Amino acid sequence: MTLEIPHSDYYRFAQKFSVEDQAMLAQLRTFLNDRVAPRVNDLWAKEEFPYDLVQPLADMGLFGLPFKDSKHYHGDAFFRGWVSFEIAKVDASLATFLGVQAELSTGSIALCGSSEQVREWIPRLTDGSTIASCGITEPGSGSDTARGMQTTAKREGDSWVLNGQKRWIGNATWADICVIWARDVEDNQVKGFIVPTDTPGFTATKIVNKQSLRIVQNADIVLDNVRVSDDLKLANGNSFADLSRVLKGTRTQNGWFAAGVQAGAFELALDYAREREQFGKPIASYQMIQDLLVKSLGNLTASLSMMARLAELTNAGERVDEQAALAKAYTSSRARETVSWCRELFGGNGIDLGYGIARFFGDAEAVHTYEGTREMNTLIVGRDITGIGAFQ
Ligand SMILES: Cc1cc2nc3c(=O)[nH]c(=O)nc-3n(C[C@H](O)[C@H](O)[C@H](O)COP(=O)(O)OP(=O)(O)OC[C@H]3O[C@@H](n4cnc5c(N)ncnc54)[C@H](O)[C@@H]3O)c2cc1C
Incomplete structure (x- = not known):
């Protein structure tokens, strides 16, 4: 199957893809046109996320494209980018969901996790059974997170205690985990932690009445003495x-x-x-x-x-x-x-x-x-x- 080239691809970039890749993009387009496009304005008006689309997207292998440890890894960055392009062409909110799930959250674990953490988390994040979010931004620090991040992490024996607030965190109202970036009170460095969202002290409250990307479920997060074991600290996530x-x-x-x-x-x-x-x-x-x-x-x-x-x-x-x-x-x-x-x-x-x-x-x-x-x-x-x- 070859991919139809619309006027929006005026320089015919998609022609460069292999027959197999074009077939996968054609399958994705059909899915987006049949399952997303007809509902998207209604979902946007109601600020609702189409949870039923998560597993089909995962089954197409889309959550695993960037990761060498995933069976769905695709080595061509141009193809991976084109997948995001095709989704955003129909709905930027769904593309953002995927970006938070795969690039920001799973990406934090893939790039900053130990080999054991990668082995444990990448399969379940890429098959869609675990949904992730990632907390960097705070109410008082967005552009200046490198210097201004206030959320703290304190080592206590074999665990870490996190305190602070995060803002705008995509997927966080319904995610299973949130990768929290926090400042270690000992050395002042920003470090990453995998926080299951059912950990006592973790609360996520939906931000309502957004006028952009209304389908993405963004949250304000409070971390009140959230305790995670040391094996949930990203082994190689130790600095900004x-x-x-x-x-x-x-x-x-x-x-x-x-x-x-x-x-x-x-x-x-x-x-x-x-x-x-x-x-x-x-x-x-x-x-x-x-x-x-x-x-x-x-x-x-x-x-x-x-x-x-x-x-x-x-x-x-x-x-x-x-x-x-x-x-x-x-x-x-x-x-x-x-x-x-x-x-x-x-x-x-x-x-x-x-x-x-x-x-x-x-x-x-x-x-x-x-x-x-x-x-x-x-x-x-x-x-x-x-x-x-x-x-x-
Ligand atoms: C829909 C949505 C989804 C998001 N998802 C996530 C998420 O999943 N996880 C997460 O951690 N964050 C997320 N964010 C947060 C996002 O990354 C921040 O909103 C962004 O970094 C800007 O920070 P801010 O909103 O605090 O703006 P501010 O930093 O307060 O900036 C306000 C204005 O001042 C300008 N400004 C600031 N400093 C300077 C300077 N030195 N010179 C010139 N201009 C300056 C900025 O460019 C901007 O125009 C999301 C945001 C939105 C809107």
Whole structure:
């Protein structure tokens, strides 16, 4: 089976995939079109997560793609990124769920766990039987977590006691575990812990009335003398530098989300422009409407081109943090522009959720903010090219 190439893939990137990979992407597209697209606006309106879709996504092997220890490992970063792109094209919330489950949470354990921890946790996280979340951000520290993280970890004999608060933690209302990053009171270093969410003292409260990624279940977390045994401390998660190794992957994935959001908005806008008539003709026949569409396609294609090169660097083992930061900052800024042009093309219907475009418009905001805002990622690149840190 070969994959149909839509206008949103204008440079025909998907043509590069093997027949087997194209077949898997075609299966994923069918799943997204049949099981996700028809419900997504309703779920967004109700702030509900489609829990019934988790196991089918896991059964397609999607949770295990990035991990060498998973039977679903896929060695091509471009393919892994394209999977995120396809999901975000239909629903950025579902893509975010997958990002939190796989890249951020399982990624923390895969990159910072001991070989025993990897052996114990990766199989159950990748087969979908364990759902994960990851707590880094706090009410008082988002952009400056490296310096400002207040949640503490105190070693007491064979266990650790965690105290503090986390904010915005995706999946945390229903996850089985939360990877908590906390500051060791002994050496002041940020360290990672696998916390089962039924541990006494752990509470997660859903954040309601979000206007972006409403399907993702984000939580405020309180850790009140949460005690975990030492074997739940990530053996190699002992500093902010260790956490940064995880964030390099998640920032890259967010670039793919930003491209996906643009593709979803563009496809909706193109269909609408062909169907909607004003002054007796489809609005697609007007030059200014074509300008909105082509500008959007240009942004989207530039974003995909950037992500394709980043994937090549990843495959070669040459990708550095700053390259991931530039991709995140650039593609998420383009996403904001693109969804705004596409929404504009819908006129009044552009703010009616039933037409779908308003959802992309809202979702682009959180994609622009999480995993480091545009400003933070810009400062990371700025420090690299000037040699001068301008964070404060
Ligand atoms: C939907 C959603 C899901 C999320 N999921 C998770 C999750 O699963 N786990 C998790 O740990 N976190 C998660 N986050 C948190 C996210 O990573 C933070 O929101 C983000 O890092 C920004 O932090 P903040 O919101 O505290 O903003 P702040 O850090 O308060 O920033 C506010 C503004 O100030 C700017 N700013 C700050 N410092 C500077 C500076 N030095 N120079 C210039 N400008 C500056 C920022 O760019 C921003 O525009 C999520 C957030 C959202 C919205």
